[in-house]
Each structure stands twice: as C-alpha cells, then as structure tokens.
Amino acid sequence: MGHTDKTGRRPIVVGTAGHVDHGKTALVKALTGVDTDRLPEERAREISIELGFAPLTLPDGTTCSLVDVPGHERFIKNMLAGATGVDVVLLVVDAREGVREQTREHLDILGLLGVRLGVAALTKIDTIPAAAVGPAGETLSAYLAGTSLAGCAVVPVSARTGEGLSHLLAALAVAAGQVTRPGEAVPDPAEVSASASAPGPASAPAIFGGPARLAIDRAFLISGFGQVVTGTVANGTIAEGQRLQLYPAGPIVRVRRLEVHGRPVPRVTAGERAALNLAGDLKDVSLRGLVLAEPGTLEPATCLGLSLRLLSGPDPVKDLERVRFHAGTAETLGRIILLDQDQSDLGLPVPVVFEAEVPLAVALGQAFVIRRYSPPRTIGGGTVTVPNLDHALGGRPRGRSARRAAATLLAAGSGGGPPRHPPVPGGFSSLATYLKLIGSGSGSASAAAPLPPGVRLLAGGQHVAEEAFYQAVWSETADRLRTRHEARPHLASAGREVLWSWLKGRGLSPSVWLESFASEGLLTLEGGRVRLGGWTPLRTEVVETARRALDAALREGRFSPPSLPPAGAGLPQEVFSAALETLLEDGQVVCPSGLAGGLAGEPVFHRQAIDIARQLLEEHLDRHGEVTVAEFRDMLGSTRKFVLPLLEYFDREKVTFRRGDLRVRHPSRRDDHGGEQRE
Numbered sequence: 001m002g003h004t005d006k007t008g009r010r011p012i013v014v015g016t017a018g019h020v021d022h023g024k025t026a027l028v029k030a031l032t033g034v035d036t037d038r039l040p041e042e043r044a045r046e047i048s049i050e051l052g053f054a055p056l057t058l059p060d061g062t063t064c065s066l067v068d069v070p071g072h073e074r075f076i077k078n079m080l081a082g083a084t085g086v087d088v089v090l091l092v093v094d095a096r097e098g099v100r101e102q103t104r105e106h107l108d109i110l111g112l113l114g115v116r117l118g119v120a121a122l123t124k125i126d127t128i129p130a131a132a133v134g135p136a137g138e139t140l141s142a143y144l145a146g147t148s149l150a151g152c153a154v155v156p157v158s159a160r161t162g163e164g165l166s167h168l169l170a171a172l173a174v175a176a177g178q179v180t181r182p183g184e185a186v187p188d189p190a191e192v193s194a195s196a197s198a199p200g201p202a203s204a205p206a207i208f209g210g211p212a213r214l215a216i217d218r219a220f221l222i223s224g225f226g227q228v229v230t231g232t233v234a235n236g237t238i239a240e241g242q243r244l245q246l247y248p249a250g251p252i253v254r255v256r257r258l259e260v261h262g263r264p265v266p267r268v269t270a271g272e273r274a275a276l277n278l279a280g281d282l283k284d285v286s287l288r289g290l291v292l293a294e295p296g297t298l299e300p301a302t303c304l305g306l307s308l309r310l311l312s313g314p315d316p317v318k319d320l321e322r323v324r325f326h327a328g329t330a331e332t333l334g335r336i337i338l339l340d341q342d343q344s345d346l347g348l349p350v351p352v353v354f355e356a357e358v359p360l361a362v363a364l365g366q367a368f369v370i371r372r373y374s375p376p377r378t379i380g381g382g383t384v385t386v387p388n389l390d391h392a393l394g395g396r397p398r399g400r401s402a403r404r405a406a407a408t409l410l411a412a413g414s415g416g417g418p419p420r421h422p423p424v425p426g427g428f429s430s431l432a433t434y435l436k437l438i439g440s441g442s443g444s445a446s447a448a449a450p451l452p453p454g455v456r457l458l459a460g461g462q463h464v465a466e467e468a469f470y471q472a473v474w475s476e477t478a479d480r481l482r483t484r485h486e487a488r489p490h491l492a493s494a495g496r497e498v499l500w501s502w503l504k505g506r507g508l509s510p511s512v513w514l515e516s517f518a519s520e521g522l523l524t525l526e527g528g529r530v531r532l533g534g535w536t537p538l539r540t541e542v543v544e545t546a547r548r549a550l551d552a553a554l555r556e557g558r559f560s561p562p563s564l565p566p567a568g569a570g571l572p573q574e575v576f577s578a579a580l581e582t583l584l585e586d587g588q589v590v591c592p593s594g595l596a597g598g599l600a601g602e603p604v605f606h607r608q609a610i611d612i613a614r615q616l617l618e619e620h621l622d623r624h625g626e627v628t629v630a631e632f633r634d635m636l637g638s639t640r641k642f643v644l645p646l647l648e649y650f651d652r653e654k655v656t657f658r659r660g661d662l663r664v665r666h667p668s669r670r671d672d673h674g675g676e677q678r679e
C-alpha cells in the first residue's frame with residue numbers, strides 16, 4: 001500500500017500553530033530549508049496567508065510532512081484547512097511575547113480536532129537574556145498544563161542562530177513515535193468479514209480499508225500538467241488512474257499523476273500529503289474546499305448530527321445561532337439547533353443538529369470546528385455522529401417533536417468511540433450502495449454477502465441500516481406503539497396507520513421497518529394491525545359485560561341493527577365504546593363504512609349478518625347476474641339506511657361492482673363459478 005519510510009512507519013503530518021509573527025515560517029525554514037512563504041504578497045508583508053508545506057526527516061528516520069499555517073486572525077480559515085489531518089502540533093511561541101490570542105485559539109482548535117500530541121518551541125531566544133529563557137519556558141509549561149497539549153515538551157530555540165534545533169527534532173521524534181492512525185494496519189477489503197468479527201487494534205479507530213477521501217486545501221494549474229490539487233489523505237488509498245468524485249457537487253475525475261513532496265508515487269495512503277494531477281471537466285469548478293472521494297461513498301446533506309463540545313466562554317452558543325462550520329478544508333455557514341436546552345454542562349459533548357445553508361459532504365466520525373459568525377471566534381467542535389439527517393428528519397428539525405426525534409437518533413448514534421466499520425451513510429442505504437462502499441465487489445452481491453457487525457440487513461434483503469440508527473427507529477416506534485396500546489388497554493393491537501407517518505419519515509418504506517421489527521419478534525403484524533411484543537390487552541369485567549350485551553343485540557338485530565348503545569343497558573357510554581372496539585378488532589362486528597371507531601352513529605353489523613347478506617347476494621348474482629338496491633333491501637327485509645352502506649362495503653370487498661343503479665359481479669370474480677368459492 002502507501003509508502004513507508006526507513007522506520008517502516010507511514011509518514012506523519014506535523015502542523016505548526018501559534019500567534020502571528022511568532023516565528024513559525026522561520027522555524028520551518030530553519031528545520032527544512034524550505035521557505036513556505038512563496039507568494040509575493042506574503043514576502044512583501046512578512047506574513048503567511050496560505051498554507052505552506054515542506055518535507056522533514058526526523059533523527060530516527062521518520063518522514064514528516066510539515067504544514068505551516070498562517071497565524072493572523074484573518075486567515076484562520078486557512079489554518080483550519082491545514083489543521084485537518086495533523087498528527088503532531090509544533091506550537092511556536094515567541095519568547096518575548098509569550099502566549100497570545102491565536103496561540104490560544106490554535107490550541108483550542110487542535111484540541112477540538114482531537115490532536116493531543118505536540119511539542120512547544122519557545123522561539124527567538126536570541127532576543128532575550130539567557131537568564132530569562134528558563135522562566136519563560138516554565139510560564140509556557142504552566143499554561144500548556146491546562147490545554148490539550150498538557151505535559152508536552154517545551155524546547156527553547158532560535159531560528160536565527162540555530163540554537164536548540166537538534167533538541168527540537170529529537171522532541172518531535174518522541175511525539176511522532178506516539179502517533180497511531182487509522183491508516184495503519186489497514187486490512188484488505190476482502191478480509192472485511194474476518195477482521196470485523198475480531199476486535200480491532202485498540203488504538204486504531206480504523207475505518208478499515210475504507211473508501212478513499214481527501215479534502216482539497218490548494219488547487220492550481222501547472223502548465224504541461226493541468227489541474228493539480230493538494231491535501232492530506234484522510235482515509236483509504238488513492239492510486240494513479242483511480243476515478244474519484246468531487247463532493248458535495250462536481251464531476252467524476254481521474255487521477256492522472258500522484259506526487260508526495262515533489263516525488264511521483266503510484267499511490268498514497270491515509271495520513272500522507274499528496275499532490276494530485278486531475279483529468280476531467282473542471283472548467284468553472286472551484287476546487288478548494290471540495291472533497292475528493294470514491295464515487296458513491298459520501299452523501300451530501302443539509303442536516304447533520306453532531307457531538308459538540310463547547311469551549312468555556314462568557315456567552316455559550318444559542319439555539320439557532322448562525323455559525324461557521326469547518327470540516328475538512330471547507331467552511332459552511334449554517335445554524336446550530338440545540339436539542340438539550342440545558343447548557344449547564346459546558347465542556348461535555350452535547351448532541352446538536354447543524355442545519356447548513358448549502359449541502360455539504362462529511363463522513364461519520366469526522367472532526368469539525370465551529371466558529372461564531374461575527375465576530376468570528378472558535379466556540380466549539382467535535383465529531384460528526386450522523387452525516388446525513390435529511391432522510392431521518394424529513395426537514396429542518398425546528399419543531400418540538402422533530403427535535404425530540406433528532407435527539408433520539410443522535411443519542412443512539414453517539415454511543416461513544418469512533419466507528420469500527422465503514423458507516424452506512426445517513427443511517428441506512430440500499431445494500432448495493434453499501435457493498436460498493438465497503439469495497440465488496442461491484443455491489444451486485446447477494447444478501448448473503450458478509451456485513452460488518454453494526455450493520456443490519458433489513459427485511460426484504462434490499463437495504464441495510466446502521467445498528468444505532470435501527471435501534472433509534474425501533475425505540476421511537478416502540479414508544480409510540482406502547483403509548484397507543486396504553487391509551488386503549490382493552491385492545492390487543494393498533495392500526496398500522498398510527499406508525500405510518502413516523503416511519504414514512506425514516507426514508508424507507510414503512511413496511512420494510514415493520515417487517516424487520518416483526519422478523520425479530522419485536523412486534524406482530526396481522527392484516528393492517530400491529531401489536532407490540534409482550535403486550536396483552538386488559539379487559540375489565542364491565543367491558544366484558546358490555547361486549548356480551550352488544551354481541552347479543554347486534555346478532556339479534558341482523559340486517560336492521562339497533563343504534564348504540566342499546567337502550568336500558570345501564571353502562572356508561574365509554575364502556576360500550578371500548579366493548580365495541582374489541583368486537584371490531586376481533587372482526588366479530590363489522591362497520592361497513594370503514595369507520596372503526598366509537599359510537600358515531602355509523603351502523604355496525606354482526607359478522608353473522610354480514611356473512612348471510614353476502615351469501616344471499618352471491619346467490620342472487622349467480623341466478624340473475626345483477627341486483628338493484630330495492631331487490632337487495634327486500635331480500636334482507638331491511639331499509640335503505642342499512643342496505644346502502646352494506647352494498648358499498650361489498651363493492652369495496654370486491655364482491656360487487658357498481659354500474660349505474662345496478663350491482664354486478666366484481667370483475668375480479670367473474671371467473672368464479674357459483675358462490676361457494678368465496679373467501
């Protein structure tokens with residue numbers, strides 16, 4: 001796979017950090033010989049604007065890509081683009097000035113992005129008295145103790161005299177030795193099922209062999225080559241000739257040529273900095289900030305689920321506050337939707353939704369930072385827990401119930417720890433798409449294809465869901481069904497329709513969800529009705545008494561049933577309602593108008609009466625081929641009030657078909673011979 005250095009390790013990315021003018025670029029030049037301030041404007045103003053890159057070999061042979069970031073507050077967007085993919089921080093602090101505003105902000109950002117390894121260079125020591133160096137170093141160490149770089153080495157240096165540089169390189173080698181990265185020990189996709197069943201290496205939150213992904217941090221044209229983009233490979237491997245998709249929107253391109261620090265290579269792997277020469281129709285495409293990934297592996301969305309940790313500060317983020325969302329090398333404007341209004345536990349990650357103003361494509365587990373819209377200041381960051389909430393929420397989750405649904409989904413999704421398998425984008429997808437994503441053939445594999453644990457095949461065998469997403473949908477479904485059962489304790493089941501609109505919003509056909517739950521025995525499906533596993537109806541003695549009275553009265557009433565409740569029964573109306581619902585549920589009583597509820601005045605008939613009426617009707621049709629309302633009325637000895645709804649019921653049941661004033665046999669039953677074959 002990707003190239004390794006003499007130590008057998010993959011190269012790592014070292015990123016500078018620190019306040020403007022503190023000497024980052026000068027230190028990079030002193031260490032590597034490369035002046036990363038290349039732009040005329042950068043040279044004229046003595047200030048870095050763009051990211052700079054330089055290769056560096058540490059004393060133990062480890063090769064690094066050094067990313068030099070600008071310190072000025074105005075270019076923090078570029079710093080954020082460079083911070084993505086950093087393994088080790090090289091914090092640069094001017095010995096005269098000490099910790100300043102962007103020293104803090106850069107450290108906050110790197111901490112939020114999960115970078116914990118680093119070395120602090122106390123630089124420009126040639127400008128202070130030798131006796132002041134020790135105390136300055138101690139002050140810096142004391143400050144760092146409260147940050148994500150607590151305990152890191154503090155090395156006094158001078159880029160001008162070269163003093164301390166060898167110590168700095170040694171300290172960097174120690175930090176580099178502690179890097180563990182998903183890119184290491186990447187199993188072959190063919191080993192997916194085998195490796196998935198064994199616990200992965202504890203240090204590797206591996207998105208194993210996962211799809212290639214790289215966020216573009218620079219894009220330029222080189223004459224003779226054409227379009228070139230650079231970035232740090234975030235995931236997987238990119239090989240020469242490979243086709244990649246530009247996300248969130250753009251064409252598919254082909255990788256014509258690959259370079260690592262000016263050296264052509266056949267492929268690059270997670271953690272490596274690469275320059276890619278792209279072939280494709282890229283006119284009018286603004287490439288910087290876009291993501292290159294294997295086609296079909298990301299899903300652009302406008303609603304994302306996040307686990308957000310807020311930095312402590314005087315004013316916490318407000319619900320619906322407009323923020324700048326930085327992930328990969330892109331900045332996207334949008335609003336934060338707080339799901340847990342209680343912000344008292346600052347410093348702990350909280351589930352929130354980010355509602356973007358334009359679609360963006362992020363991967364599950366990807367790190368992000370948010371900054372206040374104005375004045376732009378870093379306020380928090382964390383990881384993406386659901387890359388696509390659009391399907392799940394069916395819109396912006398601003399209302400109370402949508403927020404509750406989002407909270408349930410995110411609570412299930414943020415079970416802690418990074419994902420160990422290629423996540424199902426958006427919580428669920430078609431099996432074919434997912435198989436493509438995990439590199440399992442062309443996506444045409446059968447349902448017997450091995451799926452990693454944490455990914456569930458749904459009923460019908462055509463779709464997969466992230467286990468956490470499935471459990472979240474189930475828990476809300478179960479809640480709704482239980483609520484419904486408890487509201488009607490006398491009934492054994494509920495109509496499917498009580499779950500329909502909720503399940504419809506989960507992106508797949510409701511029956512796929514229901515049948516998946518049923519196949520696990522979580523619920524029972526019977527006709528159009530659903531029963532929660534373990535639910536038993538509760539029928540009180542009074543309801544039973546009313547049920548017997550109703551049953552007798554309706555049986556007696558035949559084709560002219562009494563209006564309900566029957567007179568003189570001496571029981572409250574609600575009791576009769578409940579009793580009637582149980583009879584309707586059992587099919588013992590039928591309401592021809594289809595309104596199965598209550599005593600709203602719709603006539604209801606005993607099942608026996610319906611069966612007899614149907615038999616008489618079919619016999620008549622056998623003999624005469626047609627029937628009028630009046631004939632049917634006389635046959636039953638009833639009145640139009642009861643006969644009309646009955647005929648409409650038989651139309652719906654496809655026994656009869658209405659033609660003007662006549663009823664004939666329903667076309668679907670024309671081939672029947674006689675009335676015996678019904679049911």
Ligand SMILES: Nc1nc2c(ncn2[C@@H]2O[C@H](COP(=O)(O)OP(=O)(O)OP(=O)(O)O)[C@@H](O)[C@H]2O)c(=O)[nH]1
Pocket residue numbers: 018019020021022023024025026027046047048049069070071072123124125126127157158159160161
């Ligand atoms: N005396 C002395 N001057 C230094 C040293 N390192 C850097 N400088 C000077 O400090 C100034 C700023 O250095 P840069 O390396 O451009 O600072 P920077 O941190 O990269 O600045 P930005 O990228 O704009 O944030 C320049 O004039 C450097 O020559 C040092 O070790 N000693």
Ligand SMILES: [Mg+2]
Pocket residue numbers: 024025026037047048068069070071
């Ligand atoms: Mg600089």
